[in-house]
Amino acid sequence: MLSTLNTMQDAMFSTMRSAMVAGRESILLPSTFGSHTRSKQMTLVAREIDDAYLVSLAAPGVSTDDLTVKVSGGRITIEGYDRAKTNEVMKVSVDGFLGPRTILAVQSFLKQQGLEVGPMDGVLGKRTVSSLQEFLTTHSLDVGPIDGRFGRRTARALQKWLHDLDVCAEGFSIGPIDGLFGPRSVVALQMSLNALPIPTEHDCSFSREIELPRDADLQSKNVNVTHENGLLTVSVPKVATKPVRTLEINGAQQQELASRMVEAEDNQVVSDVARKADAALELRDELDEKARVLFAEVEEKHDSDWEHVVSKEEELKSRLADEGLVDEEMVAHIIALHGTDAAEACLEDARRLSAWTPAVEDLVEMGFEDVTANRKALLKHDGSIKAVVKELVAKQAQP
Numbered sequence: 226m227l228s229t230l231n232t233m234q235d236a237m238f239s240t241m242r243s244a245m246v247a248g249r250e251s252i253l254l255p256s257t258f259g260s261h262t263r264s265k266q267m268t269l270v271a272r273e274i275d276d277a278y279l280v281s282l283a284a285p286g287v288s289t290d291d292l293t294v295k296v297s298g299g300r301i302t303i304e305g306y307d308r309a310k311t312n313e314v315m316k317v318s319v320d321g322f323l324g325p326r327t328i329l330a331v332q333s334f335l336k337q338q339g340l341e342v343g344p345m346d347g348v349l350g351k352r353t354v355s356s357l358q359e360f361l362t363t364h365s366l367d368v369g370p371i372d373g374r375f376g377r378r379t380a381r382a383l384q385k386w387l388h389d390l391d392v393c394a395e396g397f398s399i400g401p402i403d404g405l406f407g408p409r410s411v412v413a414l415q416m417s418l419n420a421l422p423i424p425t426e427h428d429c430s431f432s433r434e435i436e437l438p439r440d441a442d443l444q445s446k447n448v449n450v451t452h453e454n455g456l457l458t459v460s461v462p463k464v465a466t467k468p469v470r471t472l473e474i475n476g477a478q479q480q481e482l483a484s485r486m487v488e489a490e491d492n493q494v495v496s497d498v499a500r501k502a503d504a505a506l507e508l509r510d511e512l513d514e515k516a517r518v519l520f521a522e523v524e525e526k527h528d529s530d531w532e533h534v535v536s537k538e539e540e541l542k543s544r545l546a547d548e549g550l551v552d553e554e555m556v557a558h559i560i561a562l563h564g565t566d567a568a569e570a571c572l573e574d575a576r577r578l579s580a581w582t583p584a585v586e587d588l589v590e591m592g593f594e595d596v597t598a599n600r601k602a603l604l605k606h607d608g609s610i611k612a613v614v615k616e617l618v619a620k621q622a623q624p
Contacts, residue, residue, distance in 0.1 A: 269303060269433040278441050278461045282433060285455035286310075292457060294450050296443045301459055302434045313425040319415045321408030328353070330418045335360055336427050341610040344583070345427075349375060352608065359611075361386055377404030387413045392420040429583075430590065440464045537565040544568065548575040554597050562604070574604055581608055593617045 271280045282303050284292065291306040315330045325347030332342045335356045343352030351373030358368040358379055366382035381404035388399055393416040400409040437443070442464045449460040486498065538560065545556050555578070563570040578585075581603050588599040591614065598620075599613065606612035 267431060267433060269301075269435045271435055271437060273438075276463055278437055278463070280435060280437070280459040280461065282457045283455060284452075284457055287455070289452045292452060294457075294459060296448070299439065299441065299443065300434055300436045301443070301461075302432065303457065303459075304430070304432045306428065306430050308428050310424075310426055315423045315425050316419050317415050319412055319419070321411045321415075323349075323411050323414075327411070327415055327418070330423055331357065331414075333425070333427070334418065334421065334423045337424060341584075341587070343608070344580075352610075354379065355609070355611075357383070375406075380404045380406035380410070383414070384410050387417055390417055392417050430586065432586070437461060440466075537568075541565050541568050541571060544572060545575050548572055549579050550575040552597060552600075555600055558597075558601055559604075577608065578604070584608065584610055588613065588617070 267282055267284055269280065269282050271278055273279075280301050284305060284307075287305050287307055291308065293304045295302040295304070315333055317327045317330050328349050329345060329347040331349075332345050332347070332353055335342045335353070336345070338360055340356040340359055341352065342356045343350060354375045355371055355373040357375075358371045358373075361368050361379070361382040362371065364386055366385055367378060368382045369376065369378040381402055384399060384402040384404070384406065387393075387410070388402060393399065393413050397413070397416065398409070399413040400407070440463045441461045442448075443461055445462050447460075447462045451458050451460075541560060542556055545551075545559070550556060550559070559571045559574045562574070578600055581600075584603060585596055585599050587610070589596065593599055593614075598617070602613040602616050606616070
């Protein structure tokens with residue numbers, strides 16, 4: 226029975242083995258597997274009612290003890306810890322196909338071993354392969370350089386580990402340990418993954434922030450936070466508005482001011498007010514004169530339309546802001562790396578930084594609190610957490 230299955234699988238995946246040649250020692254997946262982490266789908270939403278703003282975050286499965294609400298400078302920040310389900314383990318189909326589900330199980334297993342695999346997306350990318358190479362290296366298996374490429378040496382090391390693990394069904398043979406990682410090797414991988422208690426989810430922290438309008442009274446004692454049925458709600462009252470008062474023009478107001486000045490007991494205060502009023506009038510006259518001169522100069526110019534010329538650097542900064550990169554230091558750093566003529570390279574770095582947001586958060590949790598330095602290091606090392614951590618630790622060790 227098993228020999229028949231192996232023969233059918235060899236025929237179905239002959240193209241997979243033929244792709245393992247020089248210059249193409251990587252396995253390509255047909256699609257990207259969706260994230261299984263609930264926290265990535267949590268969105269902070271604010272809506273306005275008559276006398277307050279309601280900020281809501283749907284956080285199903287997150288306990289109240291794992292949530293924190295902070296307010297500062299007109300912003301509300303909600304931080305939380307999404308704990309994985311401990312009673313569920315992953316199972317994959319034993320079909321000899323190295324698809325997204327199987328790769329997601331590999332990523333979950335590696336993460337379970339404390340390795341950084343990047344996003345849990347079912348894609349056998351460089352970060353996942355690098356983590357796999359690190360894992361195999363810890364078992365004294367030769368993978369060659371840890372370069373994120375699933376080549377024959379890495380495949381042979383994985384075959385050797387599966388052979389030594391020996392948890393496949395009785396009578397099943399992984400076949401030769403030749404680094405070709407064909408369907409038999411994939412079946413052995415799938416059987417081994419199913420035999421291990423691999424979690425479907427992993428614990429992760431999350432943070433969401435939103436800025437409220439200026440009339441939101443975040444310092445009010447009436448700010449209320451509730452968490453019921455998986456929905457966290459923050460109710461922020463509005464600043465009480467004063468009634469509209471109509472001001473009189475000239476006449477009565479000037480008489481009232483004169484009356485108050487006469488009644489003032491401190492003549493020095495009256496003198497200061499008068500002096501400031503005179504200075505204000507002088508300043509007004511000066512500004513009026515400058516405005517008349519400026520208007521006269523504009524009148525003398527030709528009537529042709531002015532064209533607002535935007536420099537390459539300003540245009541690039543605007544495009545980087547559209548990609549979500551507003552940190553002035555990081556913007557200047559990226560432009561300095563590539564120059565204003567390499568706009569696409571700058572934009573690609575901005576997109577990569579956006580995709581590496583979880584990695585930056587992980588680095589902050591490790592104690593590297595300088596977010597800008599973390600981002601620069603990620604760009605320098607092409608997103609390798611291991612290399613970034615080495616560099617940051619070395620910098621901290623410097624006197």
